[in-house]
Amino acid sequence: DTVLTQSPALAVSPGERVTISCRASESVSTLMHWYQQKPGQQPKLLIYLASNLESGVPARFSGSGSGTDFTLTIDPVEADDTATYYCQQSWNDPTFGGGTKLELK
């Protein structure tokens, strides 16, 4: 299985720019996707195929990367963005990163 590694947590102030990283144990080309999960809710797709913004998702969210290193950027961060963010690869059987919990100061 392809292992995806994410930093466990981040804390930022509203209005700042935040980057959430995801590193794959092997190249996944651009087959990387990002989800947001708020407490008690189901995950929500934000970005697909590394850099494509899902319909209805604010343009404050963007994705980049290829190969083994990927980034989700939120600029500017808003209070409502408090959530856990997961990356997921589809190069082979789907696997998810451990999630990055984003907290606002």
Add this chain to the structure above:
Amino acid sequence: EVQLVESGGGLVQPGRSLKLSCAASGFTFSDYAMAWVRQAPKKGLEWVATIIYDGSSTYYRDSVKGRFTISRDNAKSTLYLQMDSLRSEDTATYYCARHITIAAMGYFDYWGQGVMVTVSS
């Protein structure tokens, strides 16, 4: 509006069986692959199984192969997960998700609210 509504969860003893259902609406169910993804309490997400649009092919994670069966009834727009020989490590919230299978195994664009399965004696 796409809606996915899971049902069938509950408390079950180790070794017993349970069948989950997911009722879909708001899209042409028979055009899409569907999947189950689970999340153990306070843990991350884990893909469980996928079935392609017409049910002719299925895919499973290794830890559930031979114990879980994913199926669908396109006439009823319903997805199922038959879970046999349940283990404590299967305890999780199970999400039904629409699976966009472009570019290999793809991604999950809509998710249900989830249903809790607890395996305990």
